[in-house]
Amino acid sequence: MALEDRTLGRDDAQNRIGYDQRFFAAPEGMDGCFTAITRLTITVPEALSGQEHMQPEWATLRFFDPPPTGLIAANGSHFGSARAVASGPSTSPNYYRAQDVHCWGIGLLPLGWARLMDCDAAPLANGLFDIETHPAFAAFAPLAQKLRDTPHHDDEVQYAVICEHLQSLDRPDSDASAINAAHAALLDPATKNVGQFAERSGLSTRTLGRLCNRFFGFPPALLLRRQRLMRSLTQFIMTNGHRWSDTIDDSFVDQAHFVREFRAFMKVSPNQYLGQIGPILRAGIESRAQALGRPVQTMEPPA
Numbered sequence: 001m002a003l004e005d006r007t008l009g010r011d012d013a014q015n016r017i018g019y020d021q022r023f024f025a026a027p028e029g030m031d032g033c034f035t036a037i038t039r040l041t042i043t044v045p046e047a048l049s050g051q052e053h054m055q056p057e058w059a060t061l062r063f064f065d066p067p068p069t070g071l072i073a074a075n076g077s078h079f080g081s082a083r084a085v086a087s088g089p090s091t092s093p094n095y096y097r098a099q100d101v102h103c104w105g106i107g108l109l110p111l112g113w114a115r116l117m118d119c120d121a122a123p124l125a126n127g128l129f130d131i132e133t134h135p136a137f138a139a140f141a142p143l144a145q146k147l148r149d150t151p152h153h154d155d156e157v158q159y160a161v162i163c164e165h166l167q168s169l170d171r172p173d174s175d176a177s178a179i180n181a182a183h184a185a186l187l188d189p190a191t192k193n194v195g196q197f198a199e200r201s202g203l204s205t206r207t208l209g210r211l212c213n214r215f216f217g218f219p220p221a222l223l224l225r226r227q228r229l230m231r232s233l234t235q236f237i238m239t240n241g242h243r244w245s246d247t248i249d250d251s252f253v254d255q256a257h258f259v260r261e262f263r264a265f266m267k268v269s270p271n272q273y274l275g276q277i278g279p280i281l282r283a284g285i286e287s288r289a290q291a292l293g294r295p296v297q298t299m300e301p302p303a
Contacts, residue, residue: 018043027163032303035107070097074126084131084144088124089217121217
């Protein structure tokens with residue numbers, strides 16, 4: 001079946017949602033560790049409080065007020081309610097219920113995982129976790145309380161609190177050069193297979209596999225597949241809904257191959273997915289593209 005031509009801006013629902021997002025620089029000395037540090041405030045009319053989702057992404061720490069509801073992890077598990085939520089690296093969307101919320105988000109690039117986390121990323125992939133109770137994120141639990149103790153209306157004060165806490169956890173990592181080389185190779189569209197991935201990273205395939213599971217969350221082959229899909233999805237988004245067939249990455253054998261891979265990652269067909277792009281996701285894509293030049297987290301380059 002041919003892919004349907006659709007546009008992203010097919011209604012004005014996003015104009016009825018209050019969406020205010022600010023992006024902040026990485027703390028001094030921590031460039032290349034984060035996809036973004038961002039403050040997000042959303043107000044949602046009851047009529048638009050349906051299910052929304054976040055696309056496949058790197059690990060992210062989010063600090064909410066009030067706690068979000070209706071969270072479903074990329075692995076399909078239902079999450080309760082927490083004021084501070086960590087998501088592991090993901091290959092499928094995380095879902096949540098749209099609602100009024102004030103949130104700080106900190107996206108961890110692989111280098112950020114290496115410098116701030118004390119465990120492998122792979123066991124936490126595609127999961128959601130309560131930062132204040134899960135041992136892997138214990139170092140960030142105090143930050144949740146610090147943010148609650150500072151005024152929400154003062155972005156600069158809260159940002160300073162975040163920077164101070166992240167810098168207190170930061171430590172050098174001997175794998176930094178290899179992580180950045182592998183990250184750059186992953187983002188290169190010319191990297192088509194694991195052999196090329198390893199060669200461009202300057203690593204053996206065995207060493208690359210260990211590095212990717214430790215800091216990236218997935219084996220090299222799966223990372224390449226996710227990146228290929230996200231390049232196609234990003235291109236579609238950036239062209240504001242041109243034909244899917246015009247934006248499919250040339251690493252796909254044909255349109256049928258693309259549709260199979262899209263279903264494997266996003267759990268729906270490309271055409272069905274267009275109906276899932278809600279007003280909050282649309283606003284987030286536009287905000288991120290305008291501020292950073294990249295509409296999705298997984299396209300963020302290393303330092």
